[in-house]
Structure formats: C-alpha cells, structure tokens
Amino acid sequence: MLIGQDAVLTGHDAVLTGSGWAERDIPLTVPALLRRRAEQRGDAPLLRVGPVRLSYRQTAERAAGMAGALAARGIRAGDRVAALCGNRIELLELFLGCAWLGAVVVPLNTALRGASLRDPLHRARANALLVERTMCDEALAVAGPLPLWVLDADAAAPDPASAGLIEAAPIEAAPIEAAPIEPAPVAPGDTVAILFTSGTTGPSRGVCCPHGQLVQWGRTVGRALELTPDDVLHTNLPLFHTNALNAFLQAVVAGASFSLGTRFSASRFFTDAADAGATVTYLLGAMVNMVMSGPPSPADRAHRVTKALAPASPENLCVPFAERFGVRLVDGFGTTETNLVLGTGVGHARPGSLGQVVDGFTARVVDERGRDAPDGQPGELLVRTALPYGFASGYWDDPEHTAERFRDGWFHTGDRVVRDGDGWFRFVDRIKDVIRRRGENISSYEVEQVLLRHPGVSEAAVFAVPSELAEDEVMAVLVPTPDNHLDLAEVAAHCTRELPYFAVPRYLELADALPKTPTGKVRKHHLRLTGVTPQTWDRHPAGRRSQHTDSALSTHQSEGRSQRPESEAT
Structure with missing residues (x-):
C-alpha cells in the first residue's frame, strides 16, 4: 500500500551489490528517497556543480x-x-x-x-x-x-x-x-515540479510532475543504463528540462554521483565529461550530429564515458559514434508527461529503433479511428503504466488538454510510430509533422535521415509549405558540415536516388543553424511560418505557384533566414 511520505514499493530491504542497489522498496517521494540514501551512502559524493562538491549527507x-x-x-x-x-x-x-x-x-x-x-x-x-x-x-x-x-x-x-x-x-x-x-x-502523487513543455508546435503547457513520477524515472532509466554506485552521471542539458532533472534522480536511486555542467558545447563535450570524471552522459539526437561534425581530437577517447542516453539518435551515426568515441548510445522514448516507456538498453541497440516496451508499461499503435494498427503499419503511439505514479498527473490549470491527452486510460503521445513484428518500435514522425503530397503521406523524419546521409549535410529539418495544388510541398533547411559548400542541385539528386518521387524536397535552403529550443528540439513551427524566402532554392525554377500561394508565403519572406534564433544548445 502507498501511504504518505514513507510510501514505498513493497519488497526487500536495500542491499548494495556490485551491480547497484538491489531494492524493490524505493521510497516514492524525493525527501524520503534522499534521506534513505543519506543514511546508506553518508559521505559518498553525490553532487558536483562548478566548484561545489556535496556528499549525500x-x-x-x-x-x-x-x-x-x-x-x-x-x-x-x-x-x-x-x-x-x-x-x-x-x-x-x-x-x-x-x-x-x-x-x-x-x-x-x-x-x-x-x-x-x-x-x-x-x-x-x-x-x-x-x-x-x-x-x-x-x-x-x-x-x-x-x-x-x-x-x-x-x-x-x-x-x-x-x-x-x-x-x-x-x-x-x-x-x-x-x-x-x-x-x-x-505523498507520491503530490506535484513536486511543473515543467513547461518546449512549445515546438504550439503554446507551452505546464506538466505537473509528482514525486513518484520523478523517482520512477530514476528507476527505469537507471535500469536501462545499468547504473551502479560507481558511476558518475554528467549532463549539461538545462534543469528546466525533464532529461536533466531526471538524471539527478537516476543518480540518487542508483547511489551514484551527479555532475551538472553549465551548457552544451559540441567542441568541448568530451573534454567537459572528462573533467567531471563522467562514466555516463546525456545527448539529444541533434547533439549527436553536432558532436560528430567536429574534427577528430585527442579528447575523443580521453574520457571514462562508456554509455550515453541519447533519445532520437540518428540511425546512420550510432555505429560511427561508438567507433570514434567508445560510447554506446542508448535510445528510448519518453516524454515529460510519461516515463521511459520504450528503450533499447546498453548493448541492445538497433539503430533507427526506439526499442521495446519497458517493464511496467504498455504501448499500442492505433489508426485514425482509434483501432489497433497491424504490425508494420504506422499509427499514433498510445502508452500507459502499471507503475504507481509512473506518469505525470496532467497539465497545470488545463483540464481540457489533460482530458484530451490522458483519455480512455491511455496517454496519447501525438507521435506516429511503427511496431515491427518482433515488438521493436520505430519512430515515423510527429503526427502534426506528416506531410501530404501527391496523395501520399510523407514522413519528415525519413526525409531528414536521407538528407543526413549526404556527406555535406550536418543538420536537416524537413517541413511542409503550401502548394498551389491545395496540398503540401516539401521543404528542407540544411546546415552544411564545416567548410563544405553544398551544391543544392546535387543534394536534390541524392534525394531522388534515395526517396520516392513524391517525397523529394522541392525547396532547399542553407542556414548557419536551425532554430532550436534550449533542449535541442528544432522549432519547426518557426520554419513553417517563415516558409519560402528569396534565398530558397526551387527544384522547379519555372515555378508553378499561384498568386494566392505567393501572397501567403511572402508574409514572412522579409524576415530572412539570418534572423533565426540560434539554439542555446549550440
């Protein structure tokens, strides 16, 4: 039974083993967990932030x-x-x-x-x-x-x-x-943090995260990363993001140490990790690209990191990343509202896959009418948990949106995925990012992966812009690799060789950086608003846009790509 501050998952007492804390009765509130670890770990190091060093006690x-x-x-x-x-x-x-x-x-x-x-x-x-x-x-x-x-x-x-x-x-x-x-x-269900989402597709909303959810995050990710008390977890993702806050709880649950950096730097990523003595670190998909884009350096292997939680890792970079840096990327799926519901685990990666359903969770893929989609067919990912307080309790002061997303006992993620016959899940796209062209649904994610396989492309964002045919055209904004002068016609030819005709981008544009949130998510709504500009390369130079479409697009043309906000993560 779960009651008050000392509510726990029933089981045996904690035992410190070579593989970590073998306990099932982890307290499900932050203060109760911290007190227990302080009693067990005492003067063992827990926190390192700048010059500050603090033990568990x-x-x-x-x-x-x-x-x-x-x-x-x-x-x-x-x-x-x-x-x-x-x-x-x-x-x-x-x-x-x-x-x-x-x-x-x-x-x-x-x-x-x-x-x-x-x-x-x-x-x-x-x-x-x-x-x-x-x-x-x-x-x-x-x-x-x-x-x-x-x-x-x-x-x-x-x-x-x-x-x-x-x-x-x-x-x-x-x-x-x-x-x-x-x-x-x-109590485990009491809210301990309100985390406002990035708002990449609309207004940000405050997610009410209870004590129990953050502790359960610490357990599920800790298991996926196989954490032990000897590990040093280092992150420079911002603390207003669930990833960094949960990394701290992962350390406390595992009896490990936690190091907090100031901000992400691609050029200093492994130098900072080495300075922290890190064995585990954290990346988001876009950051994997940024780190890999840097020139080879002695710092590539001068560290103790062996694994990194890296959701949305680019499929084509998982193996090269491990070969270059000696770090295995652990993929998975979780949102601020949920938990690590899908994961790969250390040594069980399948590049391009989110993983399998994690113990304590259930996942479905449903079509537009809410029916279960057959394996191999894309649909929306729905998830739920059997873990006590494993998910957020809803959105702050927003009962309508809470009811919309948490309905019928399932959290509706808004993500379009495919479940393969062996139970592995693959990400297709955000449902709002699916592009409809020539009667076909196009995954912006799949087009981005093709673009990223071009040796001159460091980052890519694909999105829909209006067409004169009352449907979508495909547009891509590309960040070249350092010292590379991309030939956009050649990039289009590369796409033609790799994609069906209807998915080949019509519009291509170069940028020094993509607009991102401080957590590295691309602000596609900003790109869609900006749309086609005078700097955009058109694969059909004769143009077939109507006056109406040109007028709609021209609203944001004066902004130009140079005024995009740069990511704080760069």
Whole structure:
C-alpha cells in the first residue's frame, strides 16, 4: 500500500551489490528517497556543480536548510516557486528545498522573454521568482508584484529604469540556508515540479510532475543504463528540462554521483565529461550530429564515458559514434508527461529503433479511428503504466488538454510510430509533422535521415509549405558540415536516388543553424511560418505557384533566414 511520505514499493530491504542497489522498496517521494540514501551512502559524493562538491549527507542537510529558508519567506506546502536561472547549485537546492517542504518548483526556460515569459509565469501563479542577476531586467518587465529573489545580489543592483512601468516587484536577495526543518508529509502523487513543455508546435503547457513520477524515472532509466554506485552521471542539458532533472534522480536511486555542467558545447563535450570524471552522459539526437561534425581530437577517447542516453539518435551515426568515441548510445522514448516507456538498453541497440516496451508499461499503435494498427503499419503511439505514479498527473490549470491527452486510460503521445513484428518500435514522425503530397503521406523524419546521409549535410529539418495544388510541398533547411559548400542541385539528386518521387524536397535552403529550443528540439513551427524566402532554392525554377500561394508565403519572406534564433544548445 502507498501511504504518505514513507510510501514505498513493497519488497526487500536495500542491499548494495556490485551491480547497484538491489531494492524493490524505493521510497516514492524525493525527501524520503534522499534521506534513505543519506543514511546508506553518508559521505559518498553525490553532487558536483562548478566548484561545489556535496556528499549525500550534505545534500540532504542542504535540502532541509533550504526548506527552512523557504518557510521563513512564507512559502508553504503547495505554493509554487518559479526560477529563471541556468544550471547552478542554487536551482538544484531550490528543487530539493521545495520537495522537502511540499512546495512546487517551476523552472522556466532561460531563453524566454516578454510575453513568452509572462505567460507561463502568470499561469503558474507563482509565489516568488528566483532569478539570476543577468536575467533580472527581463523578469522585472513581466513580474508585476511577484517578489524577485535575485541571485548574485552583491552585483550591481537592477536599474529601475529598465523595468519600464513595472515598479511593484519587491527585489530581495535569494534565500540561503536557514535552520533545517523536518520534511513535510508529502505523498507520491503530490506535484513536486511543473515543467513547461518546449512549445515546438504550439503554446507551452505546464506538466505537473509528482514525486513518484520523478523517482520512477530514476528507476527505469537507471535500469536501462545499468547504473551502479560507481558511476558518475554528467549532463549539461538545462534543469528546466525533464532529461536533466531526471538524471539527478537516476543518480540518487542508483547511489551514484551527479555532475551538472553549465551548457552544451559540441567542441568541448568530451573534454567537459572528462573533467567531471563522467562514466555516463546525456545527448539529444541533434547533439549527436553536432558532436560528430567536429574534427577528430585527442579528447575523443580521453574520457571514462562508456554509455550515453541519447533519445532520437540518428540511425546512420550510432555505429560511427561508438567507433570514434567508445560510447554506446542508448535510445528510448519518453516524454515529460510519461516515463521511459520504450528503450533499447546498453548493448541492445538497433539503430533507427526506439526499442521495446519497458517493464511496467504498455504501448499500442492505433489508426485514425482509434483501432489497433497491424504490425508494420504506422499509427499514433498510445502508452500507459502499471507503475504507481509512473506518469505525470496532467497539465497545470488545463483540464481540457489533460482530458484530451490522458483519455480512455491511455496517454496519447501525438507521435506516429511503427511496431515491427518482433515488438521493436520505430519512430515515423510527429503526427502534426506528416506531410501530404501527391496523395501520399510523407514522413519528415525519413526525409531528414536521407538528407543526413549526404556527406555535406550536418543538420536537416524537413517541413511542409503550401502548394498551389491545395496540398503540401516539401521543404528542407540544411546546415552544411564545416567548410563544405553544398551544391543544392546535387543534394536534390541524392534525394531522388534515395526517396520516392513524391517525397523529394522541392525547396532547399542553407542556414548557419536551425532554430532550436534550449533542449535541442528544432522549432519547426518557426520554419513553417517563415516558409519560402528569396534565398530558397526551387527544384522547379519555372515555378508553378499561384498568386494566392505567393501572397501567403511572402508574409514572412522579409524576415530572412539570418534572423533565426540560434539554439542555446549550440
């Protein structure tokens, strides 16, 4: 039975073995788990963030002290504390302090500005905002009366003039540890974090992540990566993203160590991992391309990393990546709302596949009418879990969207996949990214994979633009490999050799970088809005677009590709 803070999965006591913690009764709340590990691991290292080094015992003490500091500021169980700051020890301490107190942390994307920052901040109805001094002006412009807790308060004070008409926001120094308090009686189903999704296809929504879900993430991914207490997990993905936050929980569940970097750098990726003493690291699909695009270096093998969780790894790079860096890529499928529901495991990769269903989960592939699709036929992926509190509880203050996505006992992912006869799943596309041309459905993912096999292409994004035939045309934006001058006609010829005629892109365009979220996801909605520009190469130069289509496309032509925002992950 699951009751209160000490709720556990029933089973035997923990035993430290050569392969990790052999226990089935892991507490399903963050403070209970941290306390147990502090008792078991004591002075063993847990956290490394910049110059800060903390043991398990010290981390638990910091959590209790931060909870005391938050309580002294008037924060109570259920209150929400937002954060606008990079990967810093203070953000992890805020997360742990909120978890200890029964409050909710709301880490926000540091790239947000203006309305895109105001919307999630106000929708979360936060009680306070922890903000880095360098981001204080942006916060002041939208915070209204919300108290701002400023990090690095000893730096120059914010300029009131930069805040425009906003004068009501009280500015205070960020809270520091106070007298420790006992953990609140939180339950596994209580929300511990609200994570706003990237909004690549529409407005971002706050996913309510309960304590139990984050602990279960730590278990499922830890098993897939075969983590042991000897491992050092290193990530430089942002903490407002589920991947990085869950990596911390993976370390705690496994009794391992966790190292947090500041931001992703393709050129320094393995140098940073080596500096951290990492044995495990984390990549997103686009980042695999970026790291592989760099020139060979002695740093390629001067590290201890043997495996990396790398969802959406490019099929053509899995083997070359392992050969060059000595690192096996572990693929899988999970979303902020779910968990690791599909996975490959270490040493069981099948390039191009998401993996098989992970224990504790069920998956279906359904057609447009909700019927089970036969093996080999694409359809939407639906998933559910038998693990207690294994999924998010819904979307913050959005019952309609919650009911739409979590319906009939299944979470509707919006991803189009194929289940092969042997139970392995392959990603086809986001359902919203499927392109309809010449009466055929085209997977933008499959076209991208063909483009990425061209030796001169480092990154590719494929999307639909309007056609004069009331359907879609296929457009691709390409980032060349370093020092490569792509011949777009030759790229089109390459596609003609590799793709059916209806899937060959009509429009091609070069870019220095693709617009991405700070977690490396391509902002395809931005590309679709921009559409065809004067710099776009047309495979049919005579052109067959009607005046109506030209007019629709020209709305965004003046922006030009040079104004695309660069990814914070680059």
